[in-house]
Amino acid sequence: MKTEINGETGIMGIIGGNINKTLSPFLHNTLLKHYSLNDCYLPFQISTDQLPAAIEGLKALNIKGVNITVPFKEKSMEFLDKVENSALRIGAINTIVHKDKLLFGYNTDFIGFKRSLMEEKEIEIKGKSAIVLGAGGAARAIIYALCQEAIKEISIFNRTLDKARKIEKEYHAFFPDCPIRIFPIGDRCLQDKINRVDFLINTTSLGSYPDINLNPLPENILLNQHLIAYDLIYFPAKTSFLRQAEKAGAKTINGGQMLVYQAVESFYLWTGIRPEMEIVRQLIHKFHSKNAVISNQ
Numbered sequence: 338m339k340t341e342i343n344g345e346t347g348i349m350g351i352i353g354g355n356i357n358k359t360l361s362p363f364l365h366n367t368l369l370k371h372y373s374l375n376d377c378y379l380p381f382q383i384s385t386d387q388l389p390a391a392i393e394g395l396k397a398l399n400i401k402g403v404n405i406t407v408p409f410k411e412k413s414m415e416f417l418d419k420v421e422n423s424a425l426r427i428g429a430i431n432t433i434v435h436k437d438k439l440l441f442g443y444n445t446d447f448i449g450f451k452r453s454l455m456e457e458k459e460i461e462i463k464g465k466s467a468i469v470l471g472a473g474g475a476a477r478a479i480i481y482a483l484c485q486e487a488i489k490e491i492s493i494f495n496r497t498l499d500k501a502r503k504i505e506k507e508y509h510a511f512f513p514d515c516p517i518r519i520f521p522i523g524d525r526c527l528q529d530k531i532n533r534v535d536f537l538i539n540t541t542s543l544g545s546y547p548d549i550n551l552n553p554l555p556e557n558i559l560l561n562q563h564l565i566a567y568d569l570i571y572f573p574a575k576t577s578f579l580r581q582a583e584k585a586g587a588k589t590i591n592g593g594q595m596l597v598y599q600a601v602e603s604f605y606l607w608t609g610i611r612p613e614m615e616i617v618r619q620l621i622h623k624f625h626s627k628n629a630v631i632s633n634q
């Protein structure tokens with residue numbers, strides 16, 4: 338963002354149902370400022386009944402693009418002119434690009450997740466195995482990324498088994514070589530599977546602000562030091578799940594890096610600028626500092 342908003346300032350933003358704690362404006366405005374672009378990124382908190390008008394309004398107001406977050410990632414696809422293939426398969430978008438009077442939908446969450454592991458932490462996915470807790474929109478993006486990178490096996494544990502069943506069925510058509518098994522969250526085999534897998538990934542919202550003491554794992558589950566425990570939640574920075582994993586000696590990752598990488602991908606779609614690694618690293622650092630301050634407030 339230039340120091341002054343003027344008649345030519347381009348507008349981007351985020352549309353969500355409860356975004357008063359979102360750090361997306363911080364991330365995008367930091368990037369816009371770094372590249373001296375005459376654009377700004379704003380929060381648009383709306384109710385469900387306002388979604389069609391809000392998306393249609395992007396055209397009327399000539400907004401360059403928006404991120405879409407909970408709970409509109411699936412529903413908003415209906416109002417777009419075109420949806421990119423991966424987003425169609427995942428069944429959710431998190432980015433809209435407004436170009437040539439048309440609205441295009443993308444999913445950058447799955448790219449953000451992959452980059453947070455493979456580039457940021459240099460962790461390979463190929464040939465490993467994973468437990469995914471949850472079967473909502475974020476789980477679909479994570480499982481898509483894991484299958485794309487040739488993971489050996491995925492076990493989904495979710496409260497609502499039908500949602501997990503839907504993922505298993507749909508993804509089998511795209512990734513026939515990747516076995517996906519599904520279980521109710523309290524299934525007795527969870528401990529045995531945890532003892533044997535490489536990744537334990539929480540994609541449920543359990544443990545996020547304000548219910549920060551909730552944990553997606555049933556009581557008495559033991560974790561171990563061989564696990565990579567990944568929580569998509571970044572607020573609070575250290576969830577009850579990650580604290581438990583850290584105590585057991587596991588490697589822990591929160592959702593902060595994924596958030597930064599998905600933002601960087603959305604930024605590229607809107608501006609054509611791919612931030613260099615050095616800039617991404619600085620952004621991650623700034624994000625963690627800002628998040629720590631907010632988490633302690």
Ligand code: NAP
Nearest residue numbers: 471472473474475476496497540541542545569592595596
């Ligand atoms: P969603 O579609 O609403 O899915 C929520 C998931 O949590 C479902 O599996 C749901 O189970 C489960 N869940 C919710 N309350 C539960 C409860 N009381 N007991 C058991 N399971 C429960 O939401 P989403 O879009 O997937 O997002 C999930 C989380 O990921 C959120 O915290 C979000 O902020 C985070 N996220 C982070 C990033 C990032 O960049 N770091 C990106 C995307 C999402 P049911 O299916 O049984 O309802």
